[in-house]
Amino acid sequence: MSDAPDNTKSGTDFIRAAIRKDLDAGTYPGVTTRFPPEPNGYLHMGHAKSICLNFGLAEEFGGKCHLRFDDTNPCKEEDEYVQSIQEDVRWLGFDWGDNLFFASDYFDQLYAWAEQLIEQGDAYVCDLSLEEIREYRGTLTEPGKASPYRDRSVEENLDLFRRMRAGEFEDGTRVLRAKIDMASPNLNMRDPVLYRILHAHHHRTGDAWCIYPMYDFAHGQSDSIETITHSICTLEFEAHRPLYDWCIQSLGIYAPRQIEFARLNVNYTALSKRKLLRLVQDGLVAGWDDPRMPTISGMRRRGYPAEAIRDFCAAIGVAKADSTVDIAWLHHFIRERLNKSAARYMAVLRPLKVVIENYPEGETDMMQAVNNPEDPDAGSREVPFSKVIYIEQDDFMEDPPKKFFRLGPGREVRLRYAYFVTCTDVIKDPDTGAIVELRCTYDPATRGGDAPDGRKVKGTIHWVSAEHAADAEVRLYDNLFSAEDPEEFPEGEDWTVNLNPDSLETITAKIEPALAALAAGETVQFERLGYFCTDSRDHAAGQPVFNRTIGLRDSWAKVKAKG
Numbered sequence: 001m002s003d004a005p006d007n008t009k010s011g012t013d014f015i016r017a018a019i020r021k022d023l024d025a026g027t028y029p030g031v032t033t034r035f036p037p038e039p040n041g042y043l044h045m046g047h048a049k050s051i052c053l054n055f056g057l058a059e060e061f062g063g064k065c066h067l068r069f070d071d072t073n074p075c076k077e078e079d080e081y082v083q084s085i086q087e088d089v090r091w092l093g094f095d096w097g098d099n100l101f102f103a104s105d106y107f108d109q110l111y112a113w114a115e116q117l118i119e120q121g122d123a124y125v126c127d128l129s130l131e132e133i134r135e136y137r138g139t140l141t142e143p144g145k146a147s148p149y150r151d152r153s154v155e156e157n158l159d160l161f162r163r164m165r166a167g168e169f170e171d172g173t174r175v176l177r178a179k180i181d182m183a184s185p186n187l188n189m190r191d192p193v194l195y196r197i198l199h200a201h202h203h204r205t206g207d208a209w210c211i212y213p214m215y216d217f218a219h220g221q222s223d224s225i226e227t228i229t230h231s232i233c234t235l236e237f238e239a240h241r242p243l244y245d246w247c248i249q250s251l252g253i254y255a256p257r258q259i260e261f262a263r264l265n266v267n268y269t270a271l272s273k274r275k276l277l278r279l280v281q282d283g284l285v286a287g288w289d290d291p292r293m294p295t296i297s298g299m300r301r302r303g304y305p306a307e308a309i310r311d312f313c314a315a316i317g318v319a320k321a322d323s324t325v326d327i328a329w330l331h332h333f334i335r336e337r338l339n340k341s342a343a344r345y346m347a348v349l350r351p352l353k354v355v356i357e358n359y360p361e362g363e364t365d366m367m368q369a370v371n372n373p374e375d376p377d378a379g380s381r382e383v384p385f386s387k388v389i390y391i392e393q394d395d396f397m398e399d400p401p402k403k404f405f406r407l408g409p410g411r412e413v414r415l416r417y418a419y420f421v422t423c424t425d426v427i428k429d430p431d432t433g434a435i436v437e438l439r440c441t442y443d444p445a446t447r448g449g450d451a452p453d454g455r456k457v458k459g460t461i462h463w464v465s466a467e468h469a470a471d472a473e474v475r476l477y478d479n480l481f482s483a484e485d486p487e488e489f490p491e492g493e494d495w496t497v498n499l500n501p502d503s504l505e506t507i508t509a510k511i512e513p514a515l516a517a518l519a520a521g522e523t524v525q526f527e528r529l530g531y532f533c534t535d536s537r538d539h540a541a542g543q544p545v546f547n548r549t550i551g552l553r554d555s556w557a558k559v560k561a562k563g
């Protein structure tokens with residue numbers, strides 16, 4: 001059992017309040033929660049909320065949280081998902097210790113409980129088709145109609161159920177139903193299906209079973225077996241709670257308490273495994289961990305720190321009513337974390353060649369650069385400087401407006417960590433008129449970025465030495481959906497019309513040598529441009545590949561400041 005729960009350390013939302021009350025009343029001796037994913041897809045941001053909540057509660061109350069695979073549906077489940085889910089929960093920073101469970105491990109017990117219900121007269125085998133069952137169920141305004149098989153004897157029910165298990169019947173020909181109340185105002189209580197026939201191979205139990213329990217019969221009983229105290233789930237299960245409680249009471253077994261909260265919705269984002277699976281299967285993204293995906297593996301590959309995702313989940317909190325969270329809020333926490341942790345480097349995304357005419361040919365000067373002004377322990381590095389450099393095309397304007405403080409003809413700017421340079425000439429393509437090269441002079445007295453005569457420049461721009469720079473593939477990611485609500489689309493269309501056609505642009509950038517030497521999966525700042533990470537799949541020594549994690553501008557901080 002867990003240590004004495006500490007009621008004082010946790011937050012004040014309605015779930016924490018309910019748990020505290022249960023502990024004070026002695027209803028439960030401690031706190032055991034569970035995160036119960038179905039292994040039929042990769043985890044996403046919404047699951048992250050549930051993981052942070054369930055594992056967070058266990059931590060705060062000195063209890064534990066189980067990881068339980070809710071693998072009762074053999075058709076869509078795969079071992080690949082079982083592996084990815086564990087990796088993702090761990091990466092988020094949580095640990096289930098020895099408490100890894102599978103609902104399929106309880107199939108024998110669940111079957112025995114089903115027979116118990118039959119023997120008590122609380123369940124019966126029904127031969128109606130699923131369609132007929134739906135018809136008989138009635139509606140919110142009309143009571144249901146009893147199945148003609150409702151009054152079968154216990155003996156006949158037991159015999160039929162055992163033969164269902166033995167594989168005598170085809171899929172869909174019979175089901176086991178709870179005998180509750182066909183007139184209940186709650187449709188879930190109108191003799192719900194508990195078991196169905198499915199001659200399907202299961203990822204763990206193989207061909208041992210050809211009947212499988214429904215979610216409603218498996219979930220609560222699994223919670224009970226594991227002596228879960230608080231079974232936290234999303235709002236759509238509120239109407240299932242009476243059934244959850246009915247099963248447990250009818251069986252006379254240990255009773256956990258189910259509490260519901262609102263699921264996470266985020267604008268510009270789809271959070272449904274069905275939709276994410278479609279994106280993967282139709283090749284609309286490059287897999288479950290495509291950096292544009294809201295999956296945990298996609299966010300990891302994009303360079304989002306696990307801490308930032310946890311910050312976000314803590315900040316949005318839990319509520320009893322559905323709402324949609326602004327994606328800018330998540331981005332805000334990503335920037336906050338990366339600002340502190342990411343080392344700064346120089347890279348030029350859209351290079352413009354600059355020749356420094358008075359700089360000696362063939363010479364290299366090593367400039368000292370600070371790795372992270374936010375982190376004094378991060379130290380410094382040397383960046384090579386030479387006669388030909390690249391700057392960002394955006395940092396030059398031939399005819400600059402007043403407020404443009406970067407480079408223009410006759411203007412002087414600071415090259416970060418290096419020298420002041422003045423633009424003396426602009427070279428254009430004679431055919432297209434496009435600017436292809438600049439000529440500059442530098443002031444050797446300004447080495448390191450300061451003028452001994454005290455003269456100031458208004459702009460500081462980044463650069464890389466042409467001779468020393470490496471080429472890097474840089475993937476510029478943007479929101480996967482251009483519509484704020486991906487579910488809203490014109491009639492006759494499909495939600496995929498809302499996909500952002502510009503969610504990925506791939507360019508070749510020039511990067512300083514130290515960037516080419518990074519290992520895969522590291523996140524850094526490209527000075528003045530944003531945060532970028534080396535791709536965990538494709539980046540290799542001599543073949544740098546970067547993903548744009550996020551730009552530098554924090555629109556959320558701005559919204560908050562205004563509000």
Ligand code: ATP
Nearest residue numbers: 036037038046047049050233234263264271272273
């Ligand atoms: P999806 O709707 O994406 O298919 P699901 O609920 O079917 O999700 P499960 O694997 O059953 O996926 O989910 C495991 C747990 O994660 C459940 O307790 C579920 O309530 C929770 N969960 C799923 N999506 C969200 C979400 N958007 N916000 C909060 N919790 C969620």
Ligand code: MG
Nearest residue numbers: 036037038070
């Ligand atoms: Mg589910």
